[in-house]
Amino acid sequence: MGATLAQKIIARAAGRREARVGDIVTCRVDLAMMHDSGGPRRIAPMLQRLGAEVWDPSRVVVVSDHYAPAVDPDSAAILDLTRKWVKNAGVARFHDMQGICHVILPERGYLRPGMFAVGGDSHSPTAGAFACFMFGVGATEMAGVLVTGEIWIKVPETHLVRWRGRLHRGLSAKDMMLALCREMGLGAVGYNVVQYAGEAVRALAMSERMVLANMAAELGAQTALIEPDEVTLAALAEAGVEAPDALDWRGDVDATYANMWEFDAGALAPQVAAPHSPANARSVGEYAGVAIDQAYIGACTGAKLSDLHMAREVLERRKVASSTRLLVAPASTRITAEAAADGTLTALTAAGAILLPTGCGACAGLGAGLLAAKEVCISSTARNFRGRMGAATAEVYLASPYTVAASAIAGRITDPREMLG
Amino acid sequence: MMKDDDCRPRDRALGGRAWVFGDNIDTDTLAPGLYMKRPVEEIAEHCLEAVDPRFAKEVRAGDVVVGGENFGIGSSREQAVAALKHLGVAAIVAKSFAGLFFRNCLNLGLAALTMRDTARIRPGDRVTVDPQTGRVDDLTTGARYAAEPIPPHLAEMIRDGGLLAHLEKKLKAGRA
Numbered sequence: 001m002g003a004t005l006a007q008k009i010i011a012r013a014a015g016r017r018e019a020r021v022g023d024i025v026t027c028r029v030d031l032a033m034m035h036d037s038g039g040p041r042r043i044a045p046m047l048q049r050l051g052a053e054v055w056d057p058s059r060v061v062v063v064s065d066h067y068a069p070a071v072d073p074d075s076a077a078i079l080d081l082t083r084k085w086v087k088n089a090g091v092a093r094f095h096d097m098q099g100i101c102h103v104i105l106p107e108r109g110y111l112r113p114g115m116f117a118v119g120g121d122s123h124s125p126t127a128g129a130f131a132c133f134m135f136g137v138g139a140t141e142m143a144g145v146l147v148t149g150e151i152w153i154k155v156p157e158t159h160l161v162r163w164r165g166r167l168h169r170g171l172s173a174k175d176m177m178l179a180l181c182r183e184m185g186l187g188a189v190g191y192n193v194v195q196y197a198g199e200a201v202r203a204l205a206m207s208e209r210m211v212l213a214n215m216a217a218e219l220g221a222q223t224a225l226i227e228p229d230e231v232t233l234a235a236l237a238e239a240g241v242e243a244p245d246a247l248d249w250r251g252d253v254d255a256t257y258a259n260m261w262e263f264d265a266g267a268l269a270p271q272v273a274a275p276h277s278p279a280n281a282r283s284v285g286e287y288a289g290v291a292i293d294q295a296y297i298g299a300c301t302g303a304k305l306s307d308l309h310m311a312r313e314v315l316e317r318r319k320v321a322s323s324t325r326l327l328v329a330p331a332s333t334r335i336t337a338e339a340a341a342d343g344t345l346t347a348l349t350a351a352g353a354i355l356l357p358t359g360c361g362a363c364a365g366l367g368a369g370l371l372a373a374k375e376v377c378i379s380s381t382a383r384n385f386r387g388r389m390g391a392a393t394a395e396v397y398l399a400s401p402y403t404v405a406a407s408a409i410a411g412r413i414t415d416p417r418e419m420l421g
Numbered sequence: 422m423m424k425d426d427d428c429r430p431r432d433r434a435l436g437g438r439a440w441v442f443g444d445n446i447d448t449d450t451l452a453p454g455l456y457m458k459r460p461v462e463e464i465a466e467h468c469l470e471a472v473d474p475r476f477a478k479e480v481r482a483g484d485v486v487v488g489g490e491n492f493g494i495g496s497s498r499e500q501a502v503a504a505l506k507h508l509g510v511a512a513i514v515a516k517s518f519a520g521l522f523f524r525n526c527l528n529l530g531l532a533a534l535t536m537r538d539t540a541r542i543r544p545g546d547r548v549t550v551d552p553q554t555g556r557v558d559d560l561t562t563g564a565r566y567a568a569e570p571i572p573p574h575l576a577e578m579i580r581d582g583g584l585l586a587h588l589e590k591k592l593k594a595g596r597a
């Protein structure tokens with residue numbers, strides 16, 4: 001019987017001929033990523049207690065993004081501790097305030113199809129867009145990986161999610177994903193793998209495929225995967241990654257899937273998820289007219305160059321409504337530079353957008369752009385759990401960068417297609 | 422009579438009052454981002470306050486958290502588990518857990534058991550939980566439930582007190 005892509009990667013990492021669903025196996029870790037919040041500040045005391053060192057610093061990536069840049073002495077101390085630990089541990093692949101971890105990994109060429117990786121962050125499945133099996137772990141489990149270079153895993157099932165058709169203008173991967181949160185529900189696939197396929201997925205750029213992989217976390221999946229194709233190869237080449245075997249990393253034709261889900265991208269309207277769950281997604285019309293205090297374009301999910309381009313399409317030659325504010329926090333410094341070079345930042349700021357530093361910022365309730373009690377925000381981020389972006393009574397709606405930008409112009413939730421002509 | 426195991430919860434069972442929550446209790450509710458820079462003692466004061474402001478103030482050592490579907494969905498933050506442990510929560514029994522949160526519970530040595538009929542346990546019931554057999558007793562109503570026991574390959578780690586203590590033991594044995 002054939003194997004899924006997930007089974008093949010796990011078998012390889014476990015040094016086995018096959019990995020049967022439900023088997024508990026121990027895998028060698030190709031890459032371990034952690035950030036300033038769950039990383040050194042939490043694992044340093046654990047390694048100290050164990051009297052152990054990092055098994056292989058060349059396989060470790062550390063990114064300071066959650067508390068960057070520092071906003072108070074506490075966050076400054078966390079960043080300082082992170083810098084010192086990295087130096088001591090001999091970790092060369094350290095990115096200090098240069099971007100959000102899940103965006104840094106592919107941008108700096110750290111991902112290769114077929115990799116088995118762990119990340120100290122729940123959106124680690126993002127790497128699945130590049131056919132890496134990467135899942136999130138807590139700090140203690142990360143400490144275990146750093147000491148042993150290994151981790152146990154129960155071989156998961158794979159849910160195949162096929163998108164046929166083509167997205168219409170003004171729609172994006174975020175709309176596909178919010179629709180999935182509603183249709184599939186949070187937790188319906190269990191702690192398994194979601195593999196995205198179909199014509200509509202193939203048509204997406206890598207930065208858009210990353211949104212699908214990223215928000216598999218919201219579905220409760222252990223991780224996500226997308227089989228590599230020419231689009232993947234081009235992105236790898238651009239990042240300077242040599243991966244001659246990239247196209248070999250795919251499931252067998254006779255692989256067994258737990259379930260097949262079918263969706264039609266062509267039938268999709270822009271989606272908006274109401275507070276306080278991504279599963280509250282509906283067509284934008286259902287929430288049109290809701291007045292907003294803040295519009296936020298940020299996070300690993302929603303502030304890549306392609307996201308800024310979507311916002312630009314809507315914002316060009318328009319102005320943000322005086323009743324609201326539009327905050328933009330690009331997902332990496334490289335993206336900021338690219339958006340500056342191609343005129344995107346000029347277009348956004350001319351429309352009245354306020355440019356924030358790169359980093360997790362308000363997405364995790366840590367940086368600039370937090371919400372006051374009862375304020376309403378529409379955001380391109382992945383999560384709208386109660387209290388995540390500030391006050392517990394704040395209300396966060398999730399949407400695509402198109403919809404967030406259009407809502408910023410109107411001062412209320414708006415269908416971006418009205419502004420795209 | 423006294424040695425009849427079926428008549429009373431076993432000595433190793435954990436127990437206290439039940440705190441009952443609904444579906445999709447997320448990690449932002451368990452460990453709010455606003456306090457994430459602070460030590461776990463402080464995060465714990467705000468644990469679950471968005472859904473039950475009394476919880477952090479009134480929960481006592483040995484109490485049991487009872488959840489619905491998908492308990493612990495959200496981020497990888499271990500503080501979500503550490504806060505519950507700090508408050509003295511002895512075990513979590515839920516219809517289902519988010520996978521990452523479940524791993525974190527076991528790694529920190531907090532018993533997390535999956536059980537379908539949690540809805541029948543009422544807030545304040547006296548409950549005991551035996552992680553190794555999966556037996557759950559509601560002493561208030563007299564009902565007994567069978568949760569899924571902790572997987573055997575992890576039982577040793579839990580017995581050692583979590584992943585760190587387990588590794589410590591293994592490293593020591595390796596060096597000896």
Ligand code: SF4
Pocket residue numbers: 065066100101102121123298299300301359360363364381382
């Ligand atoms: S941007 Fe938000 S979702 Fe992404 S890693 Fe940072 S906190 Fe997590």
